[in-house]
Amino acid sequence: MKRLALVTFVLASLLVVPAGPVAAAPAGPRQVIANLFEWNWPSVGTECTTFLGPRGYGYVQVSPPQEHVRGQEWWVAYQPVSYRIESRKGTRAQFAAMVNACHAAGVKVIVDAVVNHMANEDKTGPGWAGSAWSHYNYPGVYQVQDFHHCGRNGNDDIRNYGDRYEVQNCELVNLADLDTGASYVRGRLAAYLNDLLSLGVDGFRMDASKHMPAADIANLRSRLSRPAYLVQEVIFGAGEPITPGEYTGNGDVHEFRYGKDLARMFRSERLAYLRDFGEAWGYLPTGSAAVFVDNHDTQRDVAGVLTHRDNGIYALANAFMLAWPYGSPTVMSSYEFSSRDQGPPSDSAGRTQNSTCFSGGWRCEHRWQVIANMVGFRNAVNGQPVVKWYDNGNNHIAFGRGSAGYLTINDEDGAVNGRSYDSNLPAGRYCDVIHGERSGSTCTGPTITVDAGGWFSANIAAHDAVALHIGAKLP
Template identity: 90%
Template sequence: MRRLAYTAAVLVLASSLLGVPTAAGAAPAGPKQVIANLFEWNWVSVASECTSFLGPRGYGYVQVSPPQEHVRGQEWWVAYQPVSYRIESRKGTRAQFASMVSTCHAAGVKVIVDAVVNHMANEDKTGPGWAGSAWSHYNYPGTYQAQDFHHCGRNGNDDIRNYGDRYEVQNCELVNLADLDTGASYARGRLAAYLNDLLSLGVDGFRMDASKHMPAADIANIKSRLSRSAYMVQEVIFGAGEPITPGEYTGNGDVHEFRYGKDLARMFRSERLAYLRDFGVAWGYLPSASAVVFTDNHDTQRDDPGVLTYRDNGIYALANAFMLAWPYGSPTVMSSYEFGNRDQGPPSNSAGLTNNATCFSGGWRCEHRWQVIANMVGFRNAVNGTSVVNWYDNGNNHIAFGRGTAGYLTINDEDGAINGRSYDSDLPAGRYCDVIHGERTGSTCTGPVITVGSGGWFTANVAAHDAVALHIGAKLP
């Protein structure tokens, strides 16, 4: 078992890996795949971030939290308990939401909505909803009544207990949340109407929450009712030996690959980075073209101690650097707020409205702005479409690989520095800004400059638990 804690020296290094990037220049060339999950940000803040950072930095998408009217309360999970489909929540009004979408589009960033389509609220809260709508369990006036929900008759309270039973998982209730009968035409039509309303406001796609709890055919039917094409990624958590598998849902669109973040954390924490040489499909994962990956998301950072989160500082930055450099799946970068207990909601005012997000202040951690992570988004865009070349490992925790002739990453997660080693990059000869430690600003770099020779070779010193990354977009004149 390798180290589980860092020395004081490594904590100093972690601080440098978390450095705040300087102002961005032009957006990187090439398709923009990376999703920034601005979890529980309000609409005014999302709009501002699209303009000031996400667009200039090359993020292709922003994922926003559920926008529909929800139960009242301070906990984060109230957003996942709808009481109507009015676009009115603690994150802002319908007009603010629409303005946010337009502003993000103007910045070159597409918008994915976290869509709660499996269920309505449970009995933890009482009405009215955030925007004043009356409701009670199984009765949402003007939207649903008791006949529109599953009542599975299991376990004395209709709740799911046995994840080995397909019927129970897809017809009983997830922690007492009123489970919609998504096999019925009325519920399908009503859900499609909600999604179509969001599409009318310019939304580009949906994260389909709790997809595992709906048959894939139900989601396919709802998708067929949409007014136009839209990107779709489905939340289907893999469970070993369970009858419902993520692969069932790939016909509808992309699927979250939950195994990825847990396995990546294990490699960095206690096993060997050398094992990552074939990371992806060879590990039993979904096909790369169907997978959306992440180091952590809002659920796993609260419920799964096996994943890396913002609290892991430098090692978290390095794991994200690997994710953004490695060609498997489409990456989502988490952007969190600090929390001291599982239920804690976002920074809010006394009325319950979510505060404007001010990065690195007031509880907002903003991992998407950490220097390593933000700069590796540019790396990802620069190497898009290239394959892995020139893999190297020392059999333990020093790895290196190129992406065609467009980029090269080496990670040293050993406890000691690796100095004076030469790397075979396939990069064109020239001077490159090391984007792990610096920013390219015009013809200069705020960090180390690495010279690549005519054969693609370069020599670098890599400190313990650190990395060096070069890409064609950071080549200096």
């Protein structure tokens, strides 16, 4: 078992946070998604303007915007009662202003879309914006005939994930399961998604996609008023009949195995095994996979994933994800919670409070220095192959991305000193973006000199790393 020591590097470097943007993001496509989980709309808009756009994030994923049940728990947002854009995160006008602000900053907006179900019986009406509702009766939206009633298990709930019919026709924890094969339901869901598109939204995370046939999602996509990015939540289950691969024809699919396996490599196995991480591990094709170290579900419900509570090793795992070319990466941005159901920082009425990073419970991993700077690395090396892989057979690895970037991670319990690394980088001086920020012609952290042959030397502390890329090359 590896010792997960929090060395001085973790406290003094990994968790140091840039005060703000130092320079414009490198040129090139912006691929990285920031999941600002349960942020309110004014805070998202401000973050796009002041940080996400300038630091090179390409997308922001926002939590469900539709009217939901009342309550303080995080999951109330996943219990719709109508499709009015009015929630504890803000009004329709605030949502539209957020989208406009993000677009002005060069950041596209992905909405977490709850289309599989409506609310269950844990709460009672009215909804957040005052809409009347009861289980299977959402006036003006749905009535009892618009839902599946599978007749299984005495309460219509899913018990057997080995039964395709049950998973896609019974209820997930008593949530009223929409008949997404019915024409009326499809039309109503498409109207909701198209309303969001009319406000400028660029894509959707399709929540609980596993509980809908892929053909039903394909039909919804065909009804959209314009093209939109889709990423589908399909959790892999060994031996289950419903597989993530069924959904790739609709768009990207979340690769849930990625975060669990990456955590296992960093915690108890060997980073050397990561040399073919991705499709060779039985994962989805890289062009269809959406990956993450953790998300809002796995950080609560899945044993063996890394989260913000792992501090330095979590930052290193994100650094690897952002440097490695497999899949489309999402960076999680969390708030503190002491129980599974705890919702975001809110006032007494349940309205989500403004997000002030690193205070009031907001953890803001997307602003951690290592993670934010590796977004720039990702943009700089886009499209470049992995070259010159090195490992010591254990937990010291290094690799380049063409001639555009180079990362080395030392997750051993001791330092690696005086070693030379063979990169394809052009000769010159580089800012080590793990520990510093490039600011014009200087670096706030260590500088590394690459010689004419592409070689450089570095001392790397235990559980530390060095990352160089052409966007951080000093004049």
